[in-house]
Amino acid sequence: MQQNHYDILIFDGLGEVSMSSQTVNTVDDIFDSSLNLEDTHYKEGYSEGYTDGLNSGKDEGNQVGLKTGFEVGEELGFYRGCIEVWNAAILVEPTCFSSRVQKNIKQMDELLRKYPFPDPENESATDTIDSLRLKFRTISATLNIRLEYDGYPKASTIDKSGF
Numbered sequence: 001m002q003q004n005h006y007d008i009l010i011f012d013g014l015g016e017v018s019m020s021s022q023t024v025n026t027v028d029d030i031f032d033s034s035l036n037l038e039d040t041h042y043k044e045g046y047s048e049g050y051t052d053g054l055n056s057g058k059d060e061g062n063q064v065g066l067k068t069g070f071e072v073g074e075e076l077g078f079y080r081g082c083i084e085v086w087n088a089a090i091l092v093e094p095t096c097f098s099s100r101v102q103k104n105i106k107q108m109d110e111l112l113r114k115y116p117f118p119d120p121e122n123e124s125a126t127d128t129i130d131s132l133r134l135k136f137r138t139i140s141a142t143l144n145i146r147l148e149y150d151g152y153p154k155a156s157t158i159d160k161s162g163f
Contacts, residue, residue, distance in 0.1 A: 069120065072129065076115060078149050079132055083109050086139075101142050108135040 116122040
């Protein structure tokens with residue numbers, strides 16, 4: 001097999017020129033690159049796709065996390081607002097709610113205070129928010145008001161609520 005030595009000039013498109021020296025086995029190397037062309041393009045495509053997917057996945061994950069965090073914060077803020085209004089009503093008129101309702105409001109306040117704000121991935125966060133939702137429904141049912149949280153508060157029967 002004959003070996004030839006070649007000097008190759010490489011132009012990079014930015015006006016840079018470099019020189020490369022290669023020893024080429026004339027017959028085998030010419031066809032070898034052609035035979036491996038599909039494999040080479042497959043590997044390059046996979047590498048580019050993986051990098052692009054990784055970047056877009058991080059961006060998408062960031063957006064989903066931001067949206068979910070905002071929604072949870074909004075819901076928790078809604079519950080905090082309800083607790084503050086109910087506590088203000090109790091300060092003005094201590095007998096406006098039964099002792100059972102007042103106890104439930106206090107328990108809901110405690111649940112909200114123990115929500116793990118610094119660590120939202122904590123497993124207790126899901127349990128706590130589920131307990132808050134349940135406690136809110138209990139208080140609303142006991143007070144005979146239909147106040148719902150579905151992205152924003154809706155008062156379906158404000159005239160019946162007594163407020």
